[in-house]
Amino acid sequence: MATLALFGTDSLALPKSLQEAVEHGEVFTRGWVVELILDLIGYTPDKDLCDTKLIEPACGGGAFLGAIASRVSASCHAHGRPLTDATEAVRAFDLLDHNVEQSRTLITRALQDEGWGPADSEQIAAAWVRQGDYLLQADSDYRADYVVGNPPYIRLEDVPDDRMAAYRDACPTMSGRADIYIGFYETALRSLTPGGRLGFICADRWMRNQYGRALRRLVTRGFSMDLVLTMHDVDAFDEQVSAYPAITVISNRRQGPAVVADTTRAFDAARSRDFAAWCRSGAREQIDAEAFQAVRLPHWFPGEESWPAASPARLAMLEDLTKRFGLLEDPRTGTRVGIGVATGADKVFLTQDADAVEPDRLLPMAMVRDTTNGTLDWGGTYLVNPWSTDGDLVDLSAYPRLASYLDRHGDALRKRYVAVKQPHRWYKTIDKVDARLTRRPKLMFPDMKLTIHPVLDEGGLYPHHNLYYIVSDTWDLRVLGGLLLSRIAQAFVEAYAVRMRGGTLRFQAQYLRKIRVPDPDAIDERDRAALADAFDRRDVEAATEAALRVYGLAELPE
Missing domain, CATH: 3.40.50.150 (Vaccinia Virus protein VP39)
Structure with missing residues (x-):
């Protein structure tokens, strides 16, 4: 220098x-x-x-x-x-x-x-x-x-x-x-x-x-x-x-x-x-x-x-796909990328006690460890949810068991920055919780992995903040999951994401949003079936083979 x-x-x-x-x-x-x-x-x-x-x-x-x-x-x-x-x-x-x-x-x-x-x-x-x-x-x-x-x-x-x-x-x-x-x-x-x-x-x-x-x-x-x-x-x-x-x-x-x-x-x-x-x-x-x-x-x-950072040939491919296809997150298809809830006090807001508070104040929560095998294997963790369906904190007087539970942890909760800033909202989580997300089918992605790892939740779990998720009004999520399981989707993330020690990638929302995808209606039935089947079997090579046809590519450059 x-x-x-x-x-x-x-x-x-x-x-x-x-x-x-x-x-x-x-x-x-x-x-x-x-x-x-x-x-x-x-x-x-x-x-x-x-x-x-x-x-x-x-x-x-x-x-x-x-x-x-x-x-x-x-x-x-x-x-x-x-x-x-x-x-x-x-x-x-x-x-x-x-x-x-x-x-x-x-x-x-x-x-x-x-x-x-x-x-x-x-x-x-x-x-x-x-x-x-x-x-x-x-x-x-x-x-x-x-x-x-x-x-x-x-x-x-x-x-x-x-x-x-x-x-x-x-x-x-x-x-x-x-x-x-x-x-x-x-x-x-x-x-x-x-x-x-x-x-x-x-x-x-x-x-x-x-x-x-x-x-x-x-x-x-x-x-x-x-x-x-x-x-x-x-x-x-x-x-x-x-x-x-x-x-x-x-x-x-x-x-x-x-x-x-x-x-x-x-x-x-x-x-x-x-x-x-x-x-x-x-x-x-x-x-x-x-x-x-x-x-x-x-x-x-x-x-x-x-x-992006990749080989010249792969950058040329990404540039071509960027020109020909739209972004994964798209209002036209109602497809959105998000991140799970950050509580600011997981030791308080996460529990495996199904009787800790009123039943309607508990949401089954998906954790990274639940996604390891490529299918959801819920480990029994619940989110203690202080938020109402209208987007505000619940009135604790209406939930005596929740009030008692939170009060027992009141000292720790009130010391948090979010509570010091808003003392009257001392029992809030950092992120708001929209319980409706629990019921929606969604693809979930662990934050840190060597390879892209979409896992399907048919509807029933709320994602933790170490999980990113995709919901869509249009996509069959098994078909989309096959595309995202492919090495083409991996190539997008590899080009933009920062690698951690040991080659681990961060599959954060900002990188998932870089992925380009075809219009779901433009995929023929044969390829839709192949992508869904590959996703169900966790077959990356089969998913890549089908994705190459969908994207109109002869091969994936190294």
């Missing part, structure tokens, strides 16, 4: 702790990776680079600047221009003075090796590289045709409060627990001229996690996501780091086609040139080579929600 840039004249003095954090976190980009990024954004010597503007926001020791200097030199020779015409062509920043000096020395040496005189080379190096804070730069009117680099990856706790407050004020996308590199993306994007391009190698976590949401919104509303090249298994840096890197190219224009690619350990300098050539060719077909797989999508995924 390159280092955070900081103006020496900045009113916020550089604290020693931050300088040490930056120095400790310095990881520099390999030369062939730099060349690849410059090729991908189109920063090539055939252009008159003296008339373009490039920013390197965190130059470190100059990994990018050496290659940039060589390309500017070649461009000057090709277009018959003196080197001094490129004085304003590049601006690079860095936090640390020794990195500034190292970068200037590298540029001077590179230009002299290209045949330029010492005076001109030193003049260019001094003009290009500045010590300064890119996120708090005074010269904010400088517009760029290109922004390239390896933004810093610095933990928030390593940034002093006053500086972090200044960063958040300058970069609204740096919300919550955002990492510093989020601000570099925002600042760079806002500096781009129309048609300008950004090329970063950086951790790709912002594309999926919560702290990247505001940045995703900025990108999808005003820019074009042109390319994502995942390089998790590639030695992209001079040191071994666990940074989950990806090369990202974003341009200041309306969204156009987007290249999505993944690499293997075999991806190296030679293979990177093959990949760049494929990108330049504009080829529409997918490519599946030993070192990389790539596909050109007609557009990027919309919205600020988590962007």
Whole structure:
């Protein structure tokens, strides 16, 4: 990672702790990776680079600047221009003075090796590289045709409060627990001229996690996501780091086609040139080579929600299904995704004593352990329900046994945040309970599983908060259950969900809602029967085979 840039004249003095954090976190980009990024954004010597503007926001020791200097030199020779015409062509920043000096020395040496005189080379190096804070730069009117680099990856706790407050004020996308590199993306994007391009190698976590949401919104509303090249298994840096890197190219224009690619350990300098050539060719077909797989999508995924992560071929499939089919949750079919009740005091509100309170104040409750075998095996847990059918808390005077039961646990219940906030409603559960859900047929999904696990409740149980559920006015839930048991539904969740340790997936409502499904009336009787039968038998392969026909797919890409 390159280092955070900081103006020496900045009113916020550089604290020693931050300088040490930056120095400790310095990881520099390999030369062939730099060349690849410059090729991908189109920063090539055939252009008159003296008339373009490039920013390197965190130059470190100059990994990018050496290659940039060589390309500017070649461009000057090709277009018959003196080197001094490129004085304003590049601006690079860095936090640390020794990195500034190292970068200037590298540029001077590179230009002299290209045949330029010492005076001109030193003049260019001094003009290009500045010590300064890119996120708090005074010269904010400088517009760029290109922004390239390896933004810093610095933990928030390593940034002093006053500086972090200044960063958040300058970069609204740096919300919550955002990492510093989020601000570099925002600042760079806002500096781009129309048609300008950004090329970063950086951790790709912002594309999926919560702290990247505001940045995703900025990108999808005003820019074009042109390319994502995942390089998790590639030695992209001079040191071994666990940074989950990806090369990202974003341009200041309306969204156009987007290249999505993944690499293997075999991806190296030679293979990177093959990949760049494929990108330049504009080829529409997918490519599946030993070192990389790539596909050109007609557009990027919309919205600020988590962007999918999968192999290029599978992303192409998901994009196709997204275009052709509607969302699982759909008012037209009365299909809704929800989560079971959170009580805030399970030791009180859950019981196996069928005589604990009045019978109509008990709801049979489905727990995760009841779904293990793929069919409901109720374990006898009840929910003590303090809610009436009109959506308000019951009058305890009408239920003496319930009142006595809750009063025995009154001290614990009144200490909860929800009770402190509303003392007169001290016996409420966190979520309201709608007892009508108990009677509705529903598919239920345990929150955490290795694979998708729909279980049918014909009507009779209320789901606990570790279970998500689907109800529908239109679907035969056994048919829908077959679709959701298939590896196609699994592929949707895998692409969006965060994996836990050991490969466990979170089957939360936000991910289930990403699943695309056909209109239930469009499924022919043969496939409806096959899906329902596969669901009853818990046969994932049979469900997948039927689902492939329903979705019009020949196979499920890996």
